[in-house]
Amino acid sequence: MNIAIDGRTICQKQRGMPIYCDNLIWFLALSRSADQFYILINSGFEHNEPKNDYDRRLSRFRALANIHIVDIPSDGFMVWEQWLLPRAVKRLGIDLLHMPANRICLTTRVPQIATIHDAMEWKGLLFPKFALSKMRGWVYSVRKYLYVYLQYTVGLKRLKHIVTISGYSQADIVASFPATRDKISYVYHGLPEMFANLSEPLPLAARKHVLMLGGESSHKNPHNMILAYASLPLALREQYPLVIVGINPVHLDRFTRWITEQAITDTCQLMTWVDEEALVDYFVHATALLFASVEEGFGFPLIQAMATGTPTVLSNAAVLLELSQGACEHAAHNDVAGLAAALQTLLSEPGYWIQKSAQMYQHSHAFTWDSSITKLSSIYAHKVLCHAE
Numbered sequence: 001m002n003i004a005i006d007g008r009t010i011c012q013k014q015r016g017m018p019i020y021c022d023n024l025i026w027f028l029a030l031s032r033s034a035d036q037f038y039i040l041i042n043s044g045f046e047h048n049e050p051k052n053d054y055d056r057r058l059s060r061f062r063a064l065a066n067i068h069i070v071d072i073p074s075d076g077f078m079v080w081e082q083w084l085l086p087r088a089v090k091r092l093g094i095d096l097l098h099m100p101a102n103r104i105c106l107t108t109r110v111p112q113i114a115t116i117h118d119a120m121e122w123k124g125l126l127f128p129k130f131a132l133s134k135m136r137g138w139v140y141s142v143r144k145y146l147y148v149y150l151q152y153t154v155g156l157k158r159l160k161h162i163v164t165i166s167g168y169s170q171a172d173i174v175a176s177f178p179a180t181r182d183k184i185s186y187v188y189h190g191l192p193e194m195f196a197n198l199s200e201p202l203p204l205a206a207r208k209h210v211l212m213l214g215g216e217s218s219h220k221n222p223h224n225m226i227l228a229y230a231s232l233p234l235a236l237r238e239q240y241p242l243v244i245v246g247i248n249p250v251h252l253d254r255f256t257r258w259i260t261e262q263a264i265t266d267t268c269q270l271m272t273w274v275d276e277e278a279l280v281d282y283f284v285h286a287t288a289l290l291f292a293s294v295e296e297g298f299g300f301p302l303i304q305a306m307a308t309g310t311p312t313v314l315s316n317a318a319v320l321l322e323l324s325q326g327a328c329e330h331a332a333h334n335d336v337a338g339l340a341a342a343l344q345t346l347l348s349e350p351g352y353w354i355q356k357s358a359q360m361y362q363h364s365h366a367f368t369w370d371s372s373i374t375k376l377s378s379i380y381a382h383k384v385l386c387h388a389e
Contacts, residue, residue, distance in 0.1 A: 003028075003380075004094040004110075006085070007039035007069075009101055010057050011048040013273065015246060016300060017117060019192055020165070021100045022057065024115075024376075027190070027369040029067050032377065037067045038092050042080055044073030078147055082107045096380065104155030113379070114155070115163045118297025119172040120219065122152050156180055161379055163187055165298040168319035187376050188323075189298055190369030191307050194280050201309025201361050202284060204353055210240050210343065211286035211310070213301055214247030214271070216254060219294045221315065221333050223258055228313075228339035229290065230262035236347050237267040240287050245271045245279065283308040287353070288346045293317055294333045302328075306364035311356035313342045327359040 005025055009018035029037045039061060048054060061067045072088055074080040086108040089097055099105060099114040102121060125148060156162065156177055162184040164170050170186040190196070212225055222244075229242045242264065247255055249272045259268045274282070283289070289305040292315035299320050305312045306327070314320045315333035324330075329346060331338030346353055 001035045001095045002038065002093055003032075003035055003096045003098065004038045004040055004070075004089050004092065005098045006100060006103065008042045008045065008080075010039070010061070011041055011043065011045065011054040013049055014057075014276065017101050019300060020115075020117075020189055023190065023192060023369055024100055025061065025067075026064075027373045028376070029061075029064050031370075031373045033066055035066060038070050038094065039067060040070050040072055040085060040088060042074055042077075043071050044075050045077070045080075046075060081105055086110075102151075104151050104159060106150065106155055106158065111160045112158065113161045113163060114159050115165070116156075116169075116173060117165050118169045118295075119176050120295060120297065121148060122176055125149055125152075152177070159183070161185070163376065163379060165189060166319045166322060168322050169297045185375075185379055187372050187379075188367055189300065189303065190372045191303055191364065191367050192276070192300075194276050195283075195304050195307040196368070198280070198284070198307055201357055204287070204350055204357070206285065207287035207310075208240070208285045209243045209269075209282075210288050210290055210347070211282055212242060212244045212290045214244050214251075214255065215293075216248060216251040219296075221292050221294050222255070224334060224336055225290045225292050225339065226255075226258050226262060226264075226268075227336045228292070228343060229268075230259075230264045231336060231340035232344055232347070234267075236344065237264065240347055242268040242290075243271065243282060243286075244268065245274055245282050247272050249273070279304075280308075283310055286310045288313060288343060290339070290343060291315075291320070292331070292333050292339055293320070296320060299323060303364060303367045306360045306367070309357040309361035311346045311353055311360060313339055313346065315339075325363060327356065327363050329356075 007025055009021040012018050025039060058069055062069060070088060072084045074084055081103055085105055089108055089110050094110050097110045097112045102117055104114050105112060162180055164173060164186045167186055170184055173184060174181050210229060216222060244255060247270060255270050259265050283304055289310050289312040291301050291312055295317050296319050302312060302320060302323055312328045314324060314328045314330040316330055329342035331342055
């Protein structure tokens with residue numbers, strides 16, 4: 001069987017959705033060695049990483065005999081998805097197209113499956129924000145709004161099946177689009193390889209800091225998490241400085257302003273992008289992870305914390321409670337005092353920390369790519385291809 005997968009995210013910064021797509025492609029190709037995988041990329045996209053960076057990832061994929069990298073360069077994502085992609089799919093004789101990053105090809109008759117990670121983009125359309133400063137920006141905003149609207153209202157109807165990434169996301173998508181109820185399944189992420197292959201967690205004595213990831217968008221809730229950390233007693237902050245990793249350099253000034261306003265610059269370290277090896281090290285040596293998003297479709301940092309036995313303070317976001325199964329401290333995303341109290345408990349009670357660390361590590365075994373791919377392969381076979389015959 002010839003399977004095409006939209007692999008454009010391989011060329012982009014590896015966080016969140018790109019990590020999902022990278023692992024999905026790799027483990028599918030490993031487990032389905034009789035199938036041929038055509039990975040469609042776009043080297044012409046302006047927001048790609050430098051070519052030298054993503055070439056290393058492409059070389060890894062090319063090492064598998066059943067993976068074929070197909071570059072379709074274009075500077076426009078709409079043209080790529082609706083004109084260039086379907087032409088390539090037809091030329092390559094594709095039997096199944098998988099779009100794994102919240103996008104759907106509206107212009108192909110090839111059986112198609114899409115991973116829709118959550119309903120946040122759709123819900124954002126209900127309160128659109130159009131650029132008003134310049135006519136060109138306004139036109140682009142309206143054009144993109146209409147395009148995304150069609151992705152959901154038309155595209156979801158054309159899919160053979162929808163994959164999403166949690167029970168919460170499945171329920172949220174079905175609530176917005178009841179007609180999808182009988183053609184949607186959730187498949188949890190597995191752990192990225194570098195986290196899946198770690199030795200047992202380090203003890204408390206080897207832990208050095210409180211870790212937070214540097215997502216800047218409002219649903220990531222960074223400001224409230226900084227306020228929560230700043231509320232800790234000075235002695236705890238000096239013992240466990242806050243390390244914020246993965247800040248987009250464009251937004252570094254914003255984080256600098258926040259920590260300056262709270263007078264915690266002496267106990268806070270700001271880091272922009274880091275490679276996966278460095279990220280693993282930050283998790284391994286973290287005393288606690290602060291991860292209090294307003295909303296998530298899944299929450300990769302949570303299962304990464306599980307793999308390293310790092311106790312975590314969560315928000316009450318439904319999916320985080322679903323995945324953590326009682327293993328984590330949590331409070332409302334806007335309850336700064338509650339988040340601070342939960343964090344202080346983890347940092348100041350060694351016996352409780354040891355209990356939570358063991359609980360987190362044990363729970364990490366539920367998130368493997370072997371089980372994810374087994375379920376996804378079943379969807380390919382029974383819900384998509386059998387209906388196409």
